[in-house]
Amino acid sequence: MPLRTPLYATHVAAGARIVDFGGWDMPVVYGSQIEEHHAVRRDAGMFDVSHMCVVDLRGERTREFLRRLLANDVAKLTQTGKALYSCMLRETGGVIDDLIVYFMDDRWFRMVVNAATRDKDLEWLRTCAEPFAVTVEPRGDLAMIAVQGPNARSKAASLLEPALAARALELGPFVGMEAGGWFVSRTGYTGEDGWEIMLPAAEAPAFWARLREAGVARCGLGARDTLRLEAGMNLYGNDMDETTSPLESGLAWTVAWEPQDRDFIGRAALAAQQAAGVTRKLVGLVLEGGGVLRSHQKVIVPSVGEGEVTSGTFSPTLERSIGLARVPVQTGERCEVEIRGRLLAAAVVRPPFVRNGRIAIPV
Amino acid sequence: MSKVPADLRYLKSHEWARLESDGSVTIGISDHAQQALGDLVFVEVPEPGRRVMAGEACAVVESVKAASDIYSPVSGEIIAGNAELGGQPELINRDPYGGGWIMRVRPEDKSQFAALLDAKAYEAALAAETH
Numbered sequence: 001m002p003l004r005t006p007l008y009a010t011h012v013a014a015g016a017r018i019v020d021f022g023g024w025d026m027p028v029v030y031g032s033q034i035e036e037h038h039a040v041r042r043d044a045g046m047f048d049v050s051h052m053c054v055v056d057l058r059g060e061r062t063r064e065f066l067r068r069l070l071a072n073d074v075a076k077l078t079q080t081g082k083a084l085y086s087c088m089l090r091e092t093g094g095v096i097d098d099l100i101v102y103f104m105d106d107r108w109f110r111m112v113v114n115a116a117t118r119d120k121d122l123e124w125l126r127t128c129a130e131p132f133a134v135t136v137e138p139r140g141d142l143a144m145i146a147v148q149g150p151n152a153r154s155k156a157a158s159l160l161e162p163a164l165a166a167r168a169l170e171l172g173p174f175v176g177m178e179a180g181g182w183f184v185s186r187t188g189y190t191g192e193d194g195w196e197i198m199l200p201a202a203e204a205p206a207f208w209a210r211l212r213e214a215g216v217a218r219c220g221l222g223a224r225d226t227l228r229l230e231a232g233m234n235l236y237g238n239d240m241d242e243t244t245s246p247l248e249s250g251l252a253w254t255v256a257w258e259p260q261d262r263d264f265i266g267r268a269a270l271a272a273q274q275a276a277g278v279t280r281k282l283v284g285l286v287l288e289g290g291g292v293l294r295s296h297q298k299v300i301v302p303s304v305g306e307g308e309v310t311s312g313t314f315s316p317t318l319e320r321s322i323g324l325a326r327v328p329v330q331t332g333e334r335c336e337v338e339i340r341g342r343l344l345a346a347a348v349v350r351p352p353f354v355r356n357g358r359i360a361i362p363v
Numbered sequence: 364m365s366k367v368p369a370d371l372r373y374l375k376s377h378e379w380a381r382l383e384s385d386g387s388v389t390i391g392i393s394d395h396a397q398q399a400l401g402d403l404v405f406v407e408v409p410e411p412g413r414r415v416m417a418g419e420a421c422a423v424v425e426s427v428k429a430a431s432d433i434y435s436p437v438s439g440e441i442i443a444g445n446a447e448l449g450g451q452p453e454l455i456n457r458d459p460y461g462g463g464w465i466m467r468v469r470p471e472d473k474s475q476f477a478a479l480l481d482a483k484a485y486e487a488a489l490a491a492e493t494h
Contacts, residue, residue, distance in 0.1 A: 017401075028428075032401070033428070034404075222427060291405055291425070292404060292405055294429075313427060314404040314405070314427050340407075340423065
């Protein structure tokens with residue numbers, strides 16, 4: 001039996017194409033994926049991301065637990081509602097999942113993990129939390145709607161309770177707040193301004209309908225993928241997994257080495273990898289001619305070695321194909337990608353490709 | 364619902380074929396296929412002069428989400444590819460049976476065209492696929 005979000009019937013009624021995503025029946029596109037993409041870059045779009053797993057962690061030692069669990073350091077979180085992006089690692093340094101964690105209060109942190117990794121994440125969290133007497137509560141009672149784009153906050157604010165709207169509009173980037181069972185955070189997965197809004201599941205269909213009336217475009221997981229890739233954001237399972245470390249996944253910036261005595265899970269393995277020399281890196285690719293980069297295509301770096309495309313798509317903003325690829329660390333500014341038996345030239349760039357509606361790489 | 368013009372022939376793999384007055388066969392993908400693929404962003408058409416066999420993959424259409432091979436419904440020689448698709452792959456989404464044609468073949472054997480699915484048979488195949 002597939003899992004369905006509280007908005008499933010709404011998506012079907014809207015004519016969405018439904019696909020399986022990590023066991024969930026999710027809308028991949030409502031009409032034109034490219035138009036949905038542009039709506040977010042130019043105005044405002046919304047995504048049902050209720051399949052993602054919200055987990056509340058509670059207990060006196062929650063901060064101490066998370067400082068052990070995560071490669072990034074929650075000691076950085078001192079302001080109420082502040083969020084941190086981190087990988088959760090095996091002792092081997094492989095990535096179990098990437099996640100966002102919010103500091104709610106001294107006894108409560110809220111985490112959002114991926115849908116496809118939900119079960120193994122919860123098992124790992126419970127195993128690791130037990131010695132700290134931290135409780136792990138998945139919040140299946142909450143829906144989550146991401147409202148993204150330059151006009152997203154202003155359009156959505158008019159639909160919130162006035163007191164909540166006033167406070168939500170004051171949130172700085174990567175900060176969230178809770179009020180009356182709703183949680184609003186200035187976060188997202190598109191490279192645009194916007195909010196992610198958690199709300200009681202029963203209230204989600206009505207809120208979604210009001211966002212529609214306010215002129216917020218419905219967007220499916222297809223546009224979510226092209227937007228995140230333009231924004232240079234990794235997708236778990238494509239761009240990193242348990243066989244790769246953050247250091248070879250473009251995520252070294254999320255590993256907090258200081259203070260040196262913080263013994264997070266996977267630290268020893270990452271330190272050993274660092275000392276031995278990291279051999280691969282994740283880079284951005286821009287295909288110079290026609291064609292479309294796709295995951296698992298072979299990358300050839302003349303006189304250096306080979307790599308692989310981890311994510312690829314057509315970029316509606318650049319109107320050419322872009323991707324992420326794991327390549328030898330010595331790779332310079334150019335490479336070739338094998339597409340249907342032919343070698344096509346690609347430029348190697350540093351993501352993001354697009355940020356806040358503007359092209360962010362030399363073209 | 365998708366359009367299935369009565370005057371065309373079809374393959375189960377969603378190509379359409381039209382017999383032109385000069386005996387050549389124009390080939391494209393059906394309305395159903397373009398809807399299923401979504402926004403098309405790249406099309407690779409074959410070079411004129413190439414010989415193809417019926418059922419041979421000879422063109423590629425790529426949407427945002429996936430690449431799909433296009434099979435020739437008949438054996439023969441490619442006499443044209445639609446160059447317009449190089450700059451405007453979305454023609455296939457807008458007009459799959461007109462401006463979005465993909466290639467033209469001079470068939471070797473006229474009986475192959477006659478053996479393709481007619482509109483009714485293709486509609487039945489579509490119904491079977493979606494139920």
